[in-house]
Amino acid sequence: MRRSGVRTVVGALVAFGVVALGWEVFARSGSLPPAITPPVEAIAAALARMIGDGTLFVHVGYTLGRIAAGLGLAALAGVPLGMLMGRFRPVERFVLPLVSVLSPIPSLAWVPLFILWFGLGNTASVALVFYAALFPLILNTWTGVCSVNRLWIRAAESMGARSGAIFRHVVLPGALPFVIAGLRQAFARGWIAVVGGEMIAATRWGLGWVIFDSKEFLNTDVMLGSLAVIGLLGLGVERLVFAALERRTVERWGLVRRTSA
Amino acid sequence: MVALVWQTVVMLGVMPARLFPGVDRVVATFGRLVGNGVLPTHALATLARLAVGFALGAIVGVTLGIVMGRSRWAEDVLLPLVSVGNPIPGLAYAPLFVIWFGLGNLPAVLLVGFAAAFPVAVNTWTGVRAVKPIWIRSAIAMGAGERQIFRKVVLPGALPAVMTGLRLGLARAWRVLVAVEMLTSVPLGLGWLIFGAREFLATDVMLAGIAVIGLVGLGLEKLVFEPLERLTVVRWGMLAR
Amino acid sequence: MRHIEIAKVGYEYAGTAGPVTALREVTVDVATSEFLCLVGRSGCGKTTLLNLVAGFLSPTRGEIRISGRIVTGHGLDRGVVFQDFAQLFPWRTAQRNVEFGLEMRGAGAAERTETARRFLRLVDLERFAGAYPHELSGGMQQRVAIARALAYNPAVLLMDEPFAALDALTRDEMQRLLVDVWAETRKTVLYVTHNVAEAVYLADRVIVLSPHPGTVVADVRVALPRPRDPLSLAFLEYQRTIVGHLGGRG
Numbered sequence: 001m002r003r004s005g006v007r008t009v010v011g012a013l014v015a016f017g018v019v020a021l022g023w024e025v026f027a028r029s030g031s032l033p034p035a036i037t038p039p040v041e042a043i044a045a046a047l048a049r050m051i052g053d054g055t056l057f058v059h060v061g062y063t064l065g066r067i068a069a070g071l072g073l074a075a076l077a078g079v080p081l082g083m084l085m086g087r088f089r090p091v092e093r094f095v096l097p098l099v100s101v102l103s104p105i106p107s108l109a110w111v112p113l114f115i116l117w118f119g120l121g122n123t124a125s126v127a128l129v130f131y132a133a134l135f136p137l138i139l140n141t142w143t144g145v146c147s148v149n150r151l152w153i154r155a156a157e158s159m160g161a162r163s164g165a166i167f168r169h170v171v172l173p174g175a176l177p178f179v180i181a182g183l184r185q186a187f188a189r190g191w192i193a194v195v196g197g198e199m200i201a202a203t204r205w206g207l208g209w210v211i212f213d214s215k216e217f218l219n220t221d222v223m224l225g226s227l228a229v230i231g232l233l234g235l236g237v238e239r240l241v242f243a244a245l246e247r248r249t250v251e252r253w254g255l256v257r258r259t260s261a
Numbered sequence: 262m263v264a265l266v267w268q269t270v271v272m273l274g275v276m277p278a279r280l281f282p283g284v285d286r287v288v289a290t291f292g293r294l295v296g297n298g299v300l301p302t303h304a305l306a307t308l309a310r311l312a313v314g315f316a317l318g319a320i321v322g323v324t325l326g327i328v329m330g331r332s333r334w335a336e337d338v339l340l341p342l343v344s345v346g347n348p349i350p351g352l353a354y355a356p357l358f359v360i361w362f363g364l365g366n367l368p369a370v371l372l373v374g375f376a377a378a379f380p381v382a383v384n385t386w387t388g389v390r391a392v393k394p395i396w397i398r399s400a401i402a403m404g405a406g407e408r409q410i411f412r413k414v415v416l417p418g419a420l421p422a423v424m425t426g427l428r429l430g431l432a433r434a435w436r437v438l439v440a441v442e443m444l445t446s447v448p449l450g451l452g453w454l455i456f457g458a459r460e461f462l463a464t465d466v467m468l469a470g471i472a473v474i475g476l477v478g479l480g481l482e483k484l485v486f487e488p489l490e491r492l493t494v495v496r497w498g499m500l501a502r
Numbered sequence: 503m504r505h506i507e508i509a510k511v512g513y514e515y516a517g518t519a520g521p522v523t524a525l526r527e528v529t530v531d532v533a534t535s536e537f538l539c540l541v542g543r544s545g546c547g548k549t550t551l552l553n554l555v556a557g558f559l560s561p562t563r564g565e566i567r568i569s570g571r572i573v574t575g576h577g578l579d580r581g582v583v584f585q586d587f588a589q590l591f592p593w594r595t596a597q598r599n600v601e602f603g604l605e606m607r608g609a610g611a612a613e614r615t616e617t618a619r620r621f622l623r624l625v626d627l628e629r630f631a632g633a634y635p636h637e638l639s640g641g642m643q644q645r646v647a648i649a650r651a652l653a654y655n656p657a658v659l660l661m662d663e664p665f666a667a668l669d670a671l672t673r674d675e676m677q678r679l680l681v682d683v684w685a686e687t688r689k690t691v692l693y694v695t696h697n698v699a700e701a702v703y704l705a706d707r708v709i710v711l712s713p714h715p716g717t718v719v720a721d722v723r724v725a726l727p728r729p730r731d732p733l734s735l736a737f738l739e740y741q742r743t744i745v746g747h748l749g750g751r752g
């Protein structure tokens with residue numbers, strides 16, 4: 001039984017309506033000072049102000065730039081490394097212990113150290129995203145290469161494919177669903193890392209920095225507005241970029257089925 | 262292996278030794294901090310916060326998930342909230358929680374619970390909905406009532422997914438907690454230890470703290486979840502290992 | 503004595519492309535302790551009829567009585583065995599699966615253990631009482647399901663192609679076992695299958711349903727002594743008759 005679209009939309013509207021209304025009543029009741037619980041229109045106004053003077057776009061640009069750089073570098077390093085691990089035992093034996101020791105450490109635990117090493121600013125944030133994104137990419141790629149159906153490789157071999165061709169035409173596409181899943185996880189982790197990192201290690205720009213900076217002046221309207229932007233951007237990238245990527249490739253090949261909801 | 266790579270880098274001297282201590286120094290510091298009780302004290306404070314916050318988040322998350330799984334109405338209203346809230350990094354709320362609840366333990370614990378509740382709720386919901394209709398039919402045929410079906414069929418049937426949720430929730434709680442300790446000026450805690458050590462450029466202390474954080478994270482997985490799963494869903498053949 | 507009375511029963515599904523009449527004017531009586539097989543091609547309404555008797559559905563026309571009382575829902579007077587192996591609860595051992603119905607009835611622990619043991623012995627699985635379903639083969643799982651449906655002592659046993667997903671050898675074995683169990687417990691059995699040989703082997707009487715909508719086209723009494731020999735001429739003759747009623751090669 002499929003949930004009907006209308007029901008979903010109505011449900012969402014009711015949900016957000018109720019929450020907004022509840023917030024409004026609570027904010028206006030005066031049980032807490034309005035500086036701490038700004039009403040919805042104050043949040044909207046703060047957002048409008050930030051859009052008007054263009055600062056919002058700069059913040060968003062910095063945050064997206066940092067995560068793109070970190071994620072890109074992590075993909076450049078992690079995917080080939082994962083592939084090598086999947087193809088060559090010695091690489092696997094050398095890298096796997098490293099990864100399994102480092103990956104359970106939350107990326108944000110490194111923030112203070114990264115600040116010392118790289119100073120405040122872009123480098124520390126990008127390094128943080130890199131660290132957060134690297135391990136899901138390595139692990140997923142490695143799993144993907146390991147789980148490529150042996151029959152496909154046999155079939156390609158019997159059709160005369162050399163190891164280079166097998167890698168390019170069989171292993172790479174076969175492992176792709178896992179690589180994409182890895183990218184997805186890497187983005188989710190990198191997103192947390194970049195926002196957290198900006199709070200502690202950024203100077204002047206970035207969505208995380210805005211939230212943290214607003215705390216000093218009790219600008220809760222700006223904080224809540226930025227929070228909404230962070231949520232929407234995260235959801236947007238996840239739904240638009242990754243979902244589209246999956247539809248374009250692995251879903252069309254029938255390697256994975258869309259999961260509902 | 263890590264140590265080996267690390268030590269090579271140190272020996273090459275690409276970074277100033279003060280900022281990039283050798284393995285020997287980190288190990289020595291680790292030993293000293295364990296010996297004089299500093300690391301255990303901080304670790305205990307962090308674990309206590311984790312336990313309380315995660316328990317809170319787990320209770321709220323499981324309850325929400327079950328309600329969403331059992332009632333169409335609740336599902337329609339709650340699901341959009343949960344799926345929008347889920348991808349927002351919990352840490353982004355930290356400054357807000359500080360403003361609302363002040364500094365110290367309260368905002369840290371609440372934030373941990375808040376961050377953990379989302380994956381728990383989503384997975385519990387999936388699990389409840391994935392309970393096979395044939396199990397429910399069989400139970401009905403054997404005379405089970407609503408409550409009995411819920412207790413004896415829906416709950417165990419949803420358990421594999423609930424476990425996954427708890428596991429994701431705990432991992433998330435752990436990540437958030439370490440970071441939030443740096444922001445809420447708690448009196449004791451591993452995050453705080455690392456952050457405080459920065460002031461004195463005590464990189465060996467920081468690395469020792471990070472090592473403990475990694476070990477605890479690994480320990481939670483190996484000592485809590487794996488045995489729990491072996492006793493339940495793996496034993497029942499509902500999860501391949 | 504008439505145990506189950508199905509009187510002029512009709513059933514209509516509210517399908518997505520308009521209502522689907524699954525059954526029309528079906529009238530069947532089953533005597534106490536009789537073994538009755540329903541055969542018919544896939545989609546002729548066998549499962550629907552069984553679900554009506556089980557009380558999972560209620561007839562849109564006509565009525566069904568068990569021991570003279572109109573069926574309005576499920577009840578402990580009927581035990582059900584489905585085709586799907588997944589009907590067992592994976593989180594309970596074979597023993598605890600068999601205990602489930604007794605537990606629902608509020609039976610004490612001692613009684614539950616003892617009764618479950620007895621029925622596991624009946625299906626020859628006493629040794630596997632402590633095993634979880636995933637540790638059992640498909641045939642063993644279906645035997646547990648039979649024991650589970652019998653354990654709370656219903657007067658009627660309803661079975662929907664319980665052996666259809668088993669390999670041929672295991673199926674033969676299971677059929678022999680089922681006849682033994684039936685001979686020992688004297689339940690009234692309503693058994694659905696699309697396999698004619700299976701029906702002739704098991705049944706006292708075979709009801710043949712035709713599709714779209716499902717109606718009774720034949721009622722054949724199998725007057726062969728048990729144990730039956732599937733290679734005997736008489737057996738093959740019955741098979742031929744029923745296949746003829748099915749219209750074609752069955």
Ligand SMILES: Nc1ncnc2c1ncn2[C@@H]1O[C@H](COP(=O)(O)OP(=O)(O)O)[C@@H](O)[C@H]1O
Nearest residue numbers: 515516517522524543544545546547548549550
């Ligand atoms: N849930 C349903 N909704 C609509 N039509 C159904 C449904 N279930 C079964 N049918 C229709 O009813 C008829 C009988 O189905 P069923 O009783 O399952 O047949 P059988 O068990 O003999 O294979 C089929 O033609 C099928 O298309």
Ligand SMILES: [Mg+2]
Nearest residue numbers: 545548549550
């Ligand atoms: Mg059927």
